[in-house]
Amino acid sequence: MSDASRLRIAVQKSGRLSDDSIALLKAIGIKLQIRDRLLIAHSTNQPVDLLRVRDDDIPGLVMDGVVDLGFIGQNELEEKMLERQASNRPYAFKTLRELDYGGCRLSIAVPNEMSYDSVQSLQGKKVATTYPYLLERFFESNNVNASAVMLTGSVEVAPRAGVADAICDLVSTGATLEANGLQEKDEVFVSRAVLIQSAKPLSDEKQELINRLLPRIDGVTQAKE
Numbered sequence: 412m413s414d415a416s417r418l419r420i421a422v423q424k425s426g427r428l429s430d431d432s433i434a435l436l437k438a439i440g441i442k443l444q445i446r447d448r449l450l451i452a453h454s455t456n457q458p459v460d461l462l463r464v465r466d467d468d469i470p471g472l473v474m475d476g477v478v479d480l481g482f483i484g485q486n487e488l489e490e491k492m493l494e495r496q497a498s499n500r501p502y503a504f505k506t507l508r509e510l511d512y513g514g515c516r517l518s519i520a521v522p523n524e525m526s527y528d529s530v531q532s533l534q535g536k537k538v539a540t541t542y543p544y545l546l547e548r549f550f551e552s553n554n555v556n557a558s559a560v561m562l563t564g565s566v567e568v569a570p571r572a573g574v575a576d577a578i579c580d581l582v583s584t585g586a587t588l589e590a591n592g593l594q595e596k597d598e599v600f601v602s603r604a605v606l607i608q609s610a611k612p613l614s615d616e617k618q619e620l621i622n623r624l625l626p627r628i629d630g631v632t633q634a635k636e
């Protein structure tokens with residue numbers, strides 16, 4: 412069941428943004444019954460459908476106008492913009508709100524026993540990451556000749572597995588780094604959750620609904636301060 416007149420919102424299916432994004436939607440009065448196995452959830456009191464997908468897919472879905480809104484981390488968004496710029500594909504979208512959750516940083520981390528004075532210590536090294544475009548931009552802006560090794564998961568085990576010398580991965584509490592004998596050294600990108608909208612013009616009904624929802628988001632955010 413997909414109905415083009417209903418507002419389509421993409422959220423991460425499971426991960427650091429899922430619970431807070433769903434909680435925010437519920438707090439602004441959108442009733443939702445999430446069934447774990449299902450990709451789509453229809454609101455029972457608003458013309459809203461929720462699409463539950465991998466966070467990596469959300470920027471592209473919004474940029475292609477497949478969904479109208481998306482809750483996403485700035486890290487994934489910036490990475491997808493760089494990827495699309497590099498291949499001359501459209502990457503337009505509108506940022507509606509910066510949100511007060513999903514805070515994390517994309518950082519360079521190295522094994523405890525590796526000497527590291529500055530980013531220059533990465534010269535000639537291999538760095539494992541899920542964010543090769545952000546990492547390569549960081550290398551370029553620091554004039555470092557190093558290579559990004561793309562891994563979609565388990566980045567933190569790459570040095571031990573002999574796949575890379577260092578990593579560039581998301582850090583929030585630092586527990587993952589500590590558990591893997593790694594030390595955070597340099598910040599590549601600081602991120603939080605944002606609400607984005609497709610650049611494609613929407614029907615008046617959908618745009619009016621969005622315009623009614625935004626002040627409620629502001630109200631919920633301010634009430635938490």
Ligand code: PRP
Nearest residue numbers: 426427580581582583584585586587588
């Ligand atoms: C990130 C990252 C680490 C973890 C770090 O993964 O890849 O595994 O978070 O968080 P910590 O500093 O609090 O330990 P994420 O939860 O985004 O999932 P993913 O790697 O499966 O995308």
Ligand code: ZN
Nearest residue numbers: 426465466467
């Ligand atoms: Zn992800």
Ligand code: MG
Nearest residue numbers: 564565566587
């Ligand atoms: Mg992880």
